[in-house]
Amino acid sequence: MYDHISEQSRRRILDKMEIMRQQQLNEAAQQIIEFAKTPVELKADLDRFIVGQERGKKTMATAIAFHYRRLGHALKTALAENSKDIEQALRQTRTPKANIVLIGPTGCGKTYTAEVASGLIGVPFVVEDMTKFSETGYVGQNTGDILIDLLVAAGGNPQVAQMGVVYLDEIDKIAGEAIAYRDVSGRGVQKGLLKLIEGVENTVDLGRERLSLSTRHVLFIAGGVFEKLDAIVQKRMDLHGFSGDWQDYLLTEDLVVFGMERQLMGRFPVRVTYDMLTTQNLMDILTQCEESPLQAYIHDFKTWGIELVFTAEALKAIALRSQQERTGARGLISILHRVLSEDLFRRPGSYTGLLQVDEGYVRRRLQ
Numbered sequence: 001m002y003d004h005i006s007e008q009s010r011r012r013i014l015d016k017m018e019i020m021r022q023q024q025l026n027e028a029a030q031q032i033i034e035f036a037k038t039p040v041e042l043k044a045d046l047d048r049f050i051v052g053q054e055r056g057k058k059t060m061a062t063a064i065a066f067h068y069r070r071l072g073h074a075l076k077t078a079l080a081e082n083s084k085d086i087e088q089a090l091r092q093t094r095t096p097k098a099n100i101v102l103i104g105p106t107g108c109g110k111t112y113t114a115e116v117a118s119g120l121i122g123v124p125f126v127v128e129d130m131t132k133f134s135e136t137g138y139v140g141q142n143t144g145d146i147l148i149d150l151l152v153a154a155g156g157n158p159q160v161a162q163m164g165v166v167y168l169d170e171i172d173k174i175a176g177e178a179i180a181y182r183d184v185s186g187r188g189v190q191k192g193l194l195k196l197i198e199g200v201e202n203t204v205d206l207g208r209e210r211l212s213l214s215t216r217h218v219l220f221i222a223g224g225v226f227e228k229l230d231a232i233v234q235k236r237m238d239l240h241g242f243s244g245d246w247q248d249y250l251l252t253e254d255l256v257v258f259g260m261e262r263q264l265m266g267r268f269p270v271r272v273t274y275d276m277l278t279t280q281n282l283m284d285i286l287t288q289c290e291e292s293p294l295q296a297y298i299h300d301f302k303t304w305g306i307e308l309v310f311t312a313e314a315l316k317a318i319a320l321r322s323q324q325e326r327t328g329a330r331g332l333i334s335i336l337h338r339v340l341s342e343d344l345f346r347r348p349g350s351y352t353g354l355l356q357v358d359e360g361y362v363r364r365r366l367q
């Protein structure tokens with residue numbers, strides 16, 4: 001890429017890139033150092049995006065606010081002690097991490113909460129699909145890959161990358177000898193994950209340069225459906241004569257019976273259960289969420305001079321249909337698209353004014 005430019009220009013570009021990186025580092029580090037949101041404030045921010053899941057949002061907001069507060073405070077102290085070198089400060093900083101496990105049905109906001117929270121704090125966020133790891137069998141081989149993903153999400157800045165959030169998706173699929181799954185390689189993958197979560201130092205070879213990156217300060221959030229985990233907890237509850245909501249009784253023991261390694265689960269002290277979304281939740285997602293798919297369509301139509309309006313009954317019909325599909329809020333997007341696909345095609349340019357969608361309209365489109 002540099003073949004056709006002068007050495008002088010090349011230097012200038014590289015210098016500029018270095019300045020940009022440094023600026024980004026300062027901004028990200030500054031944001032963490034000055035992180036001052038209380039768990040209540042962070043939860044209020046999450047409320048703008050995530051409907052329902054009160055228990056989930058509360059626990060997540062608390063764990064994340066404390067993690068970054070602690071990291072920020074430790075960084076501030078380290079920086080004050082040794083001449084403003086973030087890399088050194090990061091190395092000296094000890095932050096006992098409270099990694100989080102999210103348990104709940106598909107499409108109910110697990111990954112989304114983690115993503116929104118990372119965005120609100122201003123740290124890089126990556127999703128790693130655990131089923132990929134079980135194919136290769138060795139997480140050790142892929143540790144570097146996770147670090148590279150973080151580095152990319154951090155715009156190439158290694159220090160920022162080391163303060164990010166890694167979401168381990170489908171963690172339940174690497175359970176070994178479990179009731180639900182029989183993945184013999186699962187145990188090996190879980191053992192490999194242990195090291196990563198404790199904090200490994202890894203050298204990433206980028207051709208031109210070699211970077212040393214560590215996961216010591218990375219916050220890990222693992223998510224999964226954990227099908228039939230409720231039955232495992234319920235069985236133990238029955239045995240001891242406990243009654244009530246299984247979610248209040250969940251122990252490491254139950255996750256071990258499910259097939260998770262005790263040592264691994266020990267490193268995820270914060271457990272959160274997410275609920276199946278209700279019809280009302282699904283309707284609220286359509287009408288109230290800041291990133292709602294319906295609001296996006298309303299906005300799109302507006303640019304063509306069309307005012308899209310859904311009646312309450314129409315919204316309910318969409319929510320009910322979405323519930324039947326059992327894909328949580330994910331179903332809303334495809335159903336909305338099915339309802340509107342003809343209008344999306346024909347209306348722009350041929351119609352302006354009110355476009356009202358009622359229950360009958362939804363039913364006809366979804367036949």
Ligand SMILES: Nc1ncnc2c1ncn2[C@@H]1O[C@H](COP(=O)(O)OP(=O)(O)OP(=O)(O)O)[C@@H](O)[C@H]1O
Nearest residue numbers: 049050051105106107108109110111112285329330
């Ligand atoms: N409670 C919610 N409030 C608002 N939007 C939601 C909610 N739950 C899900 N969504 C929407 O649905 C999409 C899918 O949700 P998400 O990725 O969080 O599912 P998940 O719980 O991680 O499911 P899976 O177990 O399949 O990974 C989100 O990107 C978001 O747009």
Ligand SMILES: [Mg+2]
Nearest residue numbers: 110111169223
């Ligand atoms: Mg997910």
